[in-house]
Amino acid sequence: MIELAQNIIDGFGRGSIYALLALGVAVIFGVMHLLNFAHGELITVSGYVTFWAISAGWSWYIMVPLIIFTAVATSLLIEFVAFSRVRGAGDFTLLLTSFGVHFVVSAIFLLYVSASVKTFNRPGWVTNTYSVGSLNVEVFDTVVIGVTALALLGTTLLLQRTMFGLALRAAAADFDTARLMGVRSNLVIRGAFALSGFLAGIAGVFWLMRAGSTTPTAGIDPMLKGVLAALIGGLGSLRGAVLGGFTLGLAEVLLRSRLPDSVAGLTEGVVFVLIAVLFIFRPQGLLTVAHAERV
Amino acid sequence: MLEVAGLTTRYGAISALRQATLRVGSGEVVGLIGPNGAGKTTLLASIAGLLSPSEGTVTFEGADITGQPPEKLLRAGLALVPEHRRIFVDLTVEENLKIGGVTVTPADRAQLLEEMQELFPVLRARFGEAAGHLSGGEAQQLAIARALMSKPRLLMMDEPSLGLAPVLVDVVFKLIESLRASGRTLLVVEQNATRMLEVADRAYVLRSGEVVGEGTASELAERADLFDTFIGSRE
Numbered sequence: 001m002i003e004l005a006q007n008i009i010d011g012f013g014r015g016s017i018y019a020l021l022a023l024g025v026a027v028i029f030g031v032m033h034l035l036n037f038a039h040g041e042l043i044t045v046s047g048y049v050t051f052w053a054i055s056a057g058w059s060w061y062i063m064v065p066l067i068i069f070t071a072v073a074t075s076l077l078i079e080f081v082a083f084s085r086v087r088g089a090g091d092f093t094l095l096l097t098s099f100g101v102h103f104v105v106s107a108i109f110l111l112y113v114s115a116s117v118k119t120f121n122r123p124g125w126v127t128n129t130y131s132v133g134s135l136n137v138e139v140f141d142t143v144v145i146g147v148t149a150l151a152l153l154g155t156t157l158l159l160q161r162t163m164f165g166l167a168l169r170a171a172a173a174d175f176d177t178a179r180l181m182g183v184r185s186n187l188v189i190r191g192a193f194a195l196s197g198f199l200a201g202i203a204g205v206f207w208l209m210r211a212g213s214t215t216p217t218a219g220i221d222p223m224l225k226g227v228l229a230a231l232i233g234g235l236g237s238l239r240g241a242v243l244g245g246f247t248l249g250l251a252e253v254l255l256r257s258r259l260p261d262s263v264a265g266l267t268e269g270v271v272f273v274l275i276a277v278l279f280i281f282r283p284q285g286l287l288t289v290a291h292a293e294r295v
Numbered sequence: 296m297l298e299v300a301g302l303t304t305r306y307g308a309i310s311a312l313r314q315a316t317l318r319v320g321s322g323e324v325v326g327l328i329g330p331n332g333a334g335k336t337t338l339l340a341s342i343a344g345l346l347s348p349s350e351g352t353v354t355f356e357g358a359d360i361t362g363q364p365p366e367k368l369l370r371a372g373l374a375l376v377p378e379h380r381r382i383f384v385d386l387t388v389e390e391n392l393k394i395g396g397v398t399v400t401p402a403d404r405a406q407l408l409e410e411m412q413e414l415f416p417v418l419r420a421r422f423g424e425a426a427g428h429l430s431g432g433e434a435q436q437l438a439i440a441r442a443l444m445s446k447p448r449l450l451m452m453d454e455p456s457l458g459l460a461p462v463l464v465d466v467v468f469k470l471i472e473s474l475r476a477s478g479r480t481l482l483v484v485e486q487n488a489t490r491m492l493e494v495a496d497r498a499y500v501l502r503s504g505e506v507v508g509e510g511t512a513s514e515l516a517e518r519a520d521l522f523d524t525f526i527g528s529r530e
Contacts, residue, residue, distance in 0.1 A: 163397060170383050170394045176345060177381040182369040182398035182445055 002134045007253050013141030015249020016148035019242045020203035021226030022233065023155065024196035026241035029230065030172030031192040032087075034094040038078055038101035040223025042071040042200040043207055047118075047214025048109060054120035060209070067208065068201030075197025079190060087189070102219070109216035122212040144206050151202050152242060155195070159238070164191055172236070200226075232275060234285030243286055296321045296480055297342070297373075297449055302351035304334075304341045311337040313504045314351070319449065324471065324481045326491040326498035334504035335484040336378055339453050342482075343375040344368045355449070370398055374447035378454045378484075380438040384427030388418050391426050391437055395444030404444070411440040414473075432463030439470065450474070452483045456490070468494055492516075 021039065028036045046067045053063060082101050086093050128139040159165035164187075171178040171188045179185055200222075207222055208214070225248065233244025251274060256267045278286075297319040304312040312334045319325045327335045340346040342353050344365040353361045355373055365375070383391050392411055396404040412419035415436045421429065426437060435455055442450055455471070456464040464487070471494050474481060485491040492498055492512035500508035500515065508518055 163393070166386070166390055166394055167397060169386065169390075173383045173385055174381055176365075177377060177383070178394070179365045180343065180345070180369065180375055180377060181394050181441065182366050183394070184366050185364070 003257065005135055007257050008250065009135070009137055009141055009145075011250030011253035012246060013138065013144045013249070014253055015246035016144045017203045017206050017222075017245075018225045018229045018248050019245025020148055020151060020199045021222055022229035022241035022245040023152070023238060024199040024203075025226045025230040026233070026236065026238050027168070027172075027192050027196045027199075030236055030238070031168065031175065031189055032083070032094065033091055034083070034098060035227060035230075035235070036196075037095070037098040037223060037227065038082075038105070039196070039200060039226050040219025040221070041078070041102055041105040042074050042197055042219070043204040043222045044105055044109065044214065044216065044219035045074045046070045046201065046204040047208055047211075047218050048113065050208050051118040051120050051214055060123045064205050067205045068198060071201030071204050072194050072197035075193045075200065076190060079193040083193075084189075087185075102223070105219070106216045113216070115216060117213050117215050119213040122209055126209050140206075140210065147202065147206075151199065155199070158195070164188075168192060168195075228275065232278065232285055234287040237285070237287045240285055240287035247286065296323075296356060297482065298352075298354040299338075299342060300352050300354070302338065302341055302348050302353065304337050304346050304348045311504050312341060312348070315501070315504070315506050317499050317506060317509070319480060319482050321448075321480055322478055323496045324475045324483065324494060326488075326495035327482065327484045327501060328486070328488040328491055328498050329501035331486070332503075333501040335501050336453055337504070338501065339375060339451050339482070339484055343373065343451060345375075369445055369447070372446075372448035374442040374445050374450050376438045376442045376450070376452040376455060378457065380434050382426045382429070382434050382437050382441070384425065386426055387423055388426050388429070388437060389422050391441050392418070392444055395441035398445050403446070407444050407446070411443060414443075415440050430463075431459050432466050435459065435463070435467055436470065439474075449480045449482065452481065452485075454484055454486060456485065456487055464490070 025036055025039055028034055028039075049070045050063055050067060053066060058066075078101055082097050083094065086097050126140045129136050130139060131137070159169060167178065167183045167188050168191060170181065171183055171185075175185070178188070203222065211218070229244035229248045230241045231244065232247055233240025233242065248271070251271055252267060255270055256264060259267060259270065299315060299317045302312060302315045303310055315334070315338055317325070317327075327338060329335055337346060341348045344363050344367070347362050351361070352359055355368075355371060358371070360368055360371060360373070363371075383394065386394070389408070392408055393404065396407050399407065412422070417433050418437060418440060421433065426434065429437060439452070439455070452471075456467045459467060468490050471481065471483065475494065483491060483495070488498075492515060495512065497509065497511050498515060499506050508515060510518070
């Protein structure tokens with residue numbers, strides 16, 4: 001029982017990061033019908049900024065806003081340089097463009113920086129723990145869960161209480177009709193990329209704090225987690241993305257602790273099998289999406 | 296107010312609209328009638344910026360607006376109630392109206408919300424409900440109210456009675472009459488030619504992407520060829 005409670009806390013900690021990544025993927029998909037395989041590059045770029053800044057003696061207190069700023073700026077830059085050029089093109093073109101951005105960003109760091117792993121110091125408290133009864137809780141998980149809850153609350157308020165949020169939800173439901181109502185397509189698409197970058201930036205802070213290193217391909221794992229979580233929850237559903245993130249985090253932690261040591265390395269493979277089984281019974285993901293198609 | 300001159304719009308190699316020309320004066324209610332596939336919706340979509348015409352011009356209040364994006368045209372004072380209403384079913388009635396007023400100031404938006412509830416009492420009763428729960432007639436009223444939230448000087452409607460029960464069709468045409476009485480300028484695409492001519496000052500008849508007739512209800516009534524050949528709904 002204690003072990004299960006421990007796993008659930010760990011799973012929520014891990015799932016919080018996935019939820020933030022998935023929400024960013026879902027926001028972009030809702031507005032552009034683009035499954036953004038370049039989403040992880042926000043963390044790749046942030047990782048190198050973190051490496052250079054920490055190497056120059058900057059503290060993590062400065063790194064937090066810097067990483068978030070980097071992710072937002074990178075997200076907007078990718079939209080401007082790549083996606084705005086193919087706006088209005090078919091879904092397949094957008095998908096290929098996102099793959100292209102992913103490979104180009106990786107190649108830039110590979111060619112002009114290094115293929116080797118770049119490590120940087122993590123904050124000291126990341127590995128600290130505290131006890132609650134018989135439970136041993138990581139300070140890191142507590143902070144991640146708390147900050148994610150605040151970020152999700154802030155995102156909900158933004159989407160529900162502001163005209164920008166209303167425009168974003170309307171555009172996600174029916175882009176052309178939203179434009180007929182006067183919603184500016186540029187504003188809503190760039191706003192979606194900024195919001196997606198902001199959420200990825202928060203996720204990136206925690207991802208990089210835990211990893212303490214980066215490589216040219218560091219964005220693949222967070223991209224996969226974000227896309228998978230969004231698919232699990234129901235692509236196009238913002239609530240589904242959050243649910244998918246927590247589900248994926250919990251599934252990974254529970255499987256890793258339950259599988260025999262001899263096959264523990266297959267955890268991710270087993271997770272993929274479970275996701276495939278889920279899609280057999282619920283192809284639309286956990287939550288049904290009323291308007292998955294952009295029109 | 297609105298001048299369309301020689302407008303041609305193509306879907307690939309097919310011309311859905313050919314050299315269409317029409318005019319809408321301030322305070323007029325103008326109908327666009329014709330059979331299925333005549334190009335009526337294409338014409339409205341080309342005026343509203345949803346389709347890019349390959350030839351011709353659209354002039355609104357003296358300014359050339361040909362090919363401008365819909366969000367810009369709305370700010371110029373030109374709103375469209377699209378075919379099939381296309382309300383945002385997951386948003387509430389209030390949110391649908393608010394998004395219709397995204398271009399006006401917050402103070403104007405609040406005032407317009409009140410005005411729309413006065414004009415459409417059924418929306419007041421269902422203000423906080425998801426728009427997906429509305430009946431067809433209620434949804435059509437919401438679509439019209441949503442378009443009016445932008446304070447348009449020209450309101451275009453695409454098939455406002457499409458898919459509605461006869462009793463709700465009456466509601467829609469009474470609404471058009473009340474909008475006409477309030478001095479609004481309307482351009483309405485409608486398959487129900489007989490009903491449209493009852494409320495319109497003038498109408499244009501389209502066939503196979505071309506404007507083949509124009510006139511008042513009584514003038515068009517003289518054109519038996521148009522009604523019998525293209526409309527077929529005169530009673």
